[in-house]
Amino acid sequence: MDLTRRTLIGSGAALGGAALLAACGGAREGGESQASSTPRHGGRLRLGILDGERSGNLDAHKPVGIGSIIRGFAMYAKPWEWSSRMTPDLALAELSEVAPDASYWTIRLRKGLEFHNGKTITADDLAFSILRLTDPALASPYGALVHPVDRSRVDKLDDRTVRIHFREGRGFVALPDTWTNFGGVVPTDYHPVTNPIGAGPYKIKEFLPGQRALFTRFENYFKAGKPYAGELEIIEFKDPTTRIAALLAGQIDMANALLPEQAGLLGQSARLLVSKxxxxxxxxxxxxxxxxxxxxxxxxxxxxxxxxxxxxxxxxxxxxxxxxxxxxxxxxxxxxxxxxxxxxxxxxxxxxxxxxxxxxxxxxxxxxxxxxxxxxxxxxxxxxxxxxxxxxxxxxxxxxxxxxxxxxxxxxxxxxxxxxxxxxxxxxxxxxxxxxxxxxxxxxxxxxxxxxxxxxxxxxxxxxxxxxxxxxxxxxxxxxxILDGISPRVGGIEAEESHFPTWRFDKLWV
Missing domain, CATH: 3.10.105.10 (Dipeptide-binding Protein; Domain 3)
Structure with a gap:
């Protein structure tokens, strides 16, 4: 499945166009939030998404459908993460350097990183993760984005450092950009069904494909004090009308990636977040x-x-x-x-x-x-x-x-x-x-x-x-x-040049 050109852009459905928009009045773009201006811990943050893909999964490297990709942002941390300007910033990695001829990258992990199960994250896990993403047996379509990786030359330099070479000595300066979406670092005994362990801000508690996923806060997340919400719930909807109704009724706190035709349905019950x-x-x-x-x-x-x-x-x-x-x-x-x-x-x-x-x-x-x-x-x-x-x-x-x-x-x-x-x-x-x-x-x-x-x-x-x-x-x-519908009770959310302010699960509170 192709996230960029089919799943994400095509995942909405029009709600009846301008007539419906006019009938429902205008949304409050960037309206006032009733949330505390100071981050606070606890509560349950609820995101409503359009998917309902019953074959959805928890696989860090081969997600099925947009819902699986969004869940991955909650469960898995990567060497890099997207900045608000959609550029890769260091995350689990404290250093990443490209060779002068771009024939390899050297990546060093931060000290003291942990997985959800308490295991220390090491270079072995980092190497395992890139090898799993590019494994022909897994056949992840996202492995093709990092296809130049030479699987025979992913070298462990020490307990926290890995050097990744590219096939035939070719140069590849785009590794951070191509790894960040689907490159969750997982333990060497990882399995997406029997052992879905990551290092993201939330740990999986319950997963019903095509319906919902419930997560609990990861206390030892690598960003001190984060995440804020005690629980995260990602709820899947099959049609945008039902999702908007749930937002207006207070059953969800956020509805991501609204179509322009949907924005006017928010009325005064939610604010419209506009990211250019x-x-x-x-x-x-x-x-x-x-x-x-x-x-x-x-x-x-x-x-x-x-x-x-x-x-x-x-x-x-x-x-x-x-x-x-x-x-x-x-x-x-x-x-x-x-x-x-x-x-x-x-x-x-x-x-x-x-x-x-x-x-x-x-x-x-x-x-x-x-x-x-x-x-x-x-x-x-x-x-x-x-x-x-x-x-x-x-x-x-x-x-x-x-x-x-x-x-x-x-x-x-x-x-x-x-x-x-x-x-x-x-x-x-x-x-x-x-x-x-x-x-x-x-x-x-x-x-x-x-x-x-x-x-x-x-x-x-x-x-x-x-x-x-x-x-x-x-x-x-x-x-x-990018238009997102946001409940007044949500704090910490801001417009970005990225595409997913509602997926910033580690910085939002209720």
Whole structure:
């Protein structure tokens, strides 16, 4: 399962659009909290999520569904953790250093770390964890994100230090970014069913797949005094209407990742937390499909898109326009590439040059992407393009059927450029839904992945991004704000540039 492009972005469902929004009144964006301004211990913190995946699990390295991933943030700690700006900060590790040629990383754990069962965390556990994540027998899709790891050269230097080499001496500067989501450090006798032990802020007490998980506070968490809540409960909902009702009734304290259409349902009973992120929304053009094999057609579709209109109507204004490139926050991003704007005449001309006169195509949309697809279909009529929107359920959208779709809605988390490429369109991308392949781009990306020097890496990234902009298969039309519904009783929560302020379980209190 692919978190970034299918599970997370497609996990919501529209609630009836603007009419419902208007009927329910506006939410209080960033409204006053009734929670104590001083952290306090005790109580039960309750997060309501959309999942209901009955095959969900507690596996640190092979989570199934968004619920399993969120539970992992409660149970497992990693060498790094995401900062509020979505960059990796040291967590269990007190040191992480990349070699001058990026051919290995050295990671040293903090002193005195413990697992939930009281066992001291050692270098053996750290080595076991990266080996389990990359184990072909486990077949975790997230292991592919750290595929360059040389499993025969994960070396223990002392009781707290491990050196991780990469296959064939290749460079890999993106290890912290690619390990942080799914790299929970677990003991050498770990088992996700019989021994689900981690070092995160909470210990599992009860787990009912597709329903709920109850956790208790880990007293010896590596951050002194944290977490604050005595218990954490993660409750799964199958539809957003029921979840909103539970929030308004005080049955849950937080509802994460609301769609813009849902925000107005909060009324005065909860506040709306708005995090301005680099989570992006796209239309993914399958370059194996006859229509999109010609780069002139792909360029025409990009020129058809009225990005301001898409942000205004599909996101209810909760976002900003995109320029067909991801990771604008990355220090290596090329901000000199001119913003693409709507040009219907040029789009018509490019289509004619490609031999496409009044083309017709089916656009497959996730439940969360249906509104943007309908808006884009309306825009395309101006260029003589007939787009037929086919809305599918989340199970279908997550299925292998996507390989046969000509164009579909997409999007992913706003990670830095290299880890995003490893998800999306790099030579070994785990979810290349556009089937983008360019020999020069591949060389540039591989070189950038091995370059620790930021100024040198920036030159490589700039050249690669110009190829993406001109001939790639992504039409990235916007970046969306993350909207969370928060009960007034929750303290410690703040808007972030990350995507999960509601998953910061160690800093929240009730």
């Amino acid at each position: 992120t680099n989570t992006w929304q796209s239309f993914d053009m399958n370059m194996r499909h006859p229509l999109f094999q010609d780069p002139r057609v792909r360029q025409a579709f990009r020129l058809i898109a009225d990005r301001e209109d898409l942000v205004r109507r599909a996101l209810q204004g909760q976002g900003r326009i995109g320029n067909d490139l991801y990771s604008p926050q990355d220090p290596s991003f090329d901000h000199g590439i001119r913003q693409r704007v709507t040009d219907i005449d040029q789009a018509r001309s490019l289509l004619r040059q490609a031999g496409q006169f009044n083309p017709s195509v089916e656009l497959v949309a996730s439940p969360a992407g249906a509104t943007s697809a309908l808006v884009f279909a309306e825009q395309a009529k101006k260029a003589g393009v007939d787009i037929r929107v086919k809305k599918v359920d989340l199970a279908t959208f997550n299925s292998p059927e996507w390989k046969d779709w000509a164009i579909s809605t997409g999007g992913t988390l706003g990670l830095s450029w290299l880890p995003t490429g490893l998800h999306i369109d790099a030579p070994t991308a785990v979810a290349n839904h556009t089937f983008f392949k360019d020999a020069r781009f591949d060389r540039l990306f591989t070189a950038a992945l091995a370059e620790p020097d930021l100024s040198k890496r920036t030159e490589l990234v700039h050249a690669a991004q110009r190829i993406q902009h001109e001939s790639g298969g992504l039409l990235i039309w916007g970046f969306t704000n």
